Amino acid sequence: MELLRDRRVWSAFGAGLVGTALVWAFLRSSGGPEPIKVVEIPTPPPPVEVVESLQSGQTLAEVFGTQGLTGGEILEVVEAIREYESPRRLRPGTEITFAVRPGESLSRISLKLDRDRTLHLLASEGDGAPWDARLDSVRIVRDTILVAGLIGSNLYDSRLSGDGPALTAGQLDQMIGQLSRIYAWQIDFWRDIRTNDSYRLVMARDVRPDGSVRIARILAAEFRNGDRLLTAVRFQPDQSEPVEYYDGEGEALRGQFLLAPLDLARVTSGFSMRRFHPVLRRTRPHLGIDYGASRGTPVRATGGGVVTRAGGWGSYGTAIEVRHANNLRTRYAHLSGIARGVRSGARVEQGQVIGFVGSSGLATASHLHYEFLRDGSHVNPARMQFPRAEPVADEYRELFDANSGHALGLLQRVEMPIPSATARTQD
Numbered sequence: 165m166e167l168l169r170d171r172r173v174w175s176a177f178g179a180g181l182v183g184t185a186l187v188w189a190f191l192r193s194s195g196g197p198e199p200i201k202v203v204e205i206p207t208p209p210p211p212v213e214v215v216e217s218l219q220s221g222q223t224l225a226e227v228f229g230t231q232g233l234t235g236g237e238i239l240e241v242v243e244a245i246r247e248y249e250s251p252r253r254l255r256p257g258t259e260i261t262f263a264v265r266p267g268e269s270l271s272r273i274s275l276k277l278d279r280d281r282t283l284h285l286l287a288s289e290g291d292g293a294p295w296d297a298r299l300d301s302v303r304i305v306r307d308t309i310l311v312a313g314l315i316g317s318n319l320y321d322s323r324l325s326g327d328g329p330a331l332t333a334g335q336l337d338q339m340i341g342q343l344s345r346i347y348a349w350q351i352d353f354w355r356d357i358r359t360n361d362s363y364r365l366v367m368a369r370d371v372r373p374d375g376s377v378r379i380a381r382i383l384a385a386e387f388r389n390g391d392r393l394l395t396a397v398r399f400q401p402d403q404s405e406p407v408e409y410y411d412g413e414g415e416a417l418r419g420q421f422l423l424a425p426l427d428l429a430r431v432t433s434g435f436s437m438r439r440f441h442p443v444l445r446r447t448r449p450h451l452g453i454d455y456g457a458s459r460g461t462p463v464r465a466t467g468g469g470v471v472t473r474a475g476g477w478g479s480y481g482t483a484i485e486v487r488h489a490n491n492l493r494t495r496y497a498h499l500s501g502i503a504r505g506v507r508s509g510a511r512v513e514q515g516q517v518i519g520f521v522g523s524s525g526l527a528t529a530s531h532l533h534y535e536f537l538r539d540g541s542h543v544n545p546a547r548m549q550f551p552r553a554e555p556v557a558d559e560y561r562e563l564f565d566a567n568s569g570h571a572l573g574l575l576q577r578v579e580m581p582i583p584s585a586t587a588r589t590q591d
């Protein structure tokens with residue numbers, strides 16, 4: 165209390181420039197408690213905020229110009245921003261807020277650099293730099309979640325356990341998308357998934373204060389597909405190397421061919437486990453695999469190679485053929501269209517979208533007819549062994565073993581779901 169004697173105490177309520185109210189309290193030096201006199205000082209009018217959004221093709225200088233800044237002032241603002249972010253990297257749609265007190269000049273400019281960072285430029289009162297910058301970042305919390313799923317009618321319709329039930333629909337879609345990409349070389353998610361297949365996974369996440377997820381990575385997973393149990397462990401020996409998924413022994417999951425030419429993650433609506441049976445009167449055995457999918461669904465090259473045909477092709481309708489290493493070819497038929505740049509002689513990468521599902525040629529319903537040929541004869545890609553990416557390098561072996569031991573240990577904390585019918589027979 166000593167400090168408060170004989171002093172006028174100023175208290176400021178309210179944050180920043182908005183609605184600041186000053187309360188003046190005067191404490192008398194002598195005697196015991198005295199009534200405190202409170203005097204309200206008129207609150208200055210709140211600043212008016214104008215929110216602009218950066219339009220495509222528009223420069224920051226142009227936006228500032230609309231707010232009445234002169235050329236020299238614009239340069240100063242852009243310089244202040246440049247210390248935190250290159251103005252060229254700002255995307256269309258970036259929100260820029262101008263706070264102006266009525267009758268006065270700009271008091272603050274705020275730029276939402278991205279979802280996680282807002283840059284505030286406060287008009288400086290002193291003689292130094294005209295703007296004081298302050299960067300606000302949202303607080304990111306890292307967590308690790310464990311999710312298990314028992315597949316019902318389809319992969320997106322799993323009975324979830326562990327931390328799964330707490331996920332939002334969007335987070336779940338993202339997780340399923342990642343899972344399907346990790347196993348894209350082992351499982352044809354369009355055709356090989358059965359009711360009562362199951363999975364469990366460990367996921368590391370960066371979560372924002374509002375609960376939204378900034379980054380989510382699957383560290384390890386197990387997928388039970390029929391009688392196969394497939395393990396996946398994420399590993400990146402250092403930042404300069406790409407992220408790969410390996411099995412528990414350090415063999416790469418990535419291989420020469422994706423099993424399905426359609427990306428499950430791109431077709432989240434209307435997807436059904438119902439197998440597609442085209443009604444075709446065939447005069448010869450069916451030599452391909454049919455994927456029922458709606459018109460326009462992107463079709464991707466299952467392996468890297470060179471396009472040998474792209475366009476009208478008899479009963480195939482609009483079709484594409486790609487030649488791969490080891491005298492292998494893939495064909496994609498009944499398309500509604502071919503992606504830009506895909507023409508005979510063009511090189512395509514694995515996973516690249518080359519065309520779109522349709523019903524051209526001899527097709528009664530929208531579907532993709534996919535063929536796989538070795539030395540000119542049709543083969544079933546699911547029964548073949550293809551070359552895989554390199555296993556974990558010897559020099560990183562110890563690190564991999566430590567990482568995978570840790571991740572697979574975490575995985576044990578959530579139980580692999582078992583179908584309820586099986587559960588009943590066990591008790």
Ligand SMILES: [Zn+2]
Pocket residue numbers: 450452453454532533534
């Ligand atoms: Zn077919």
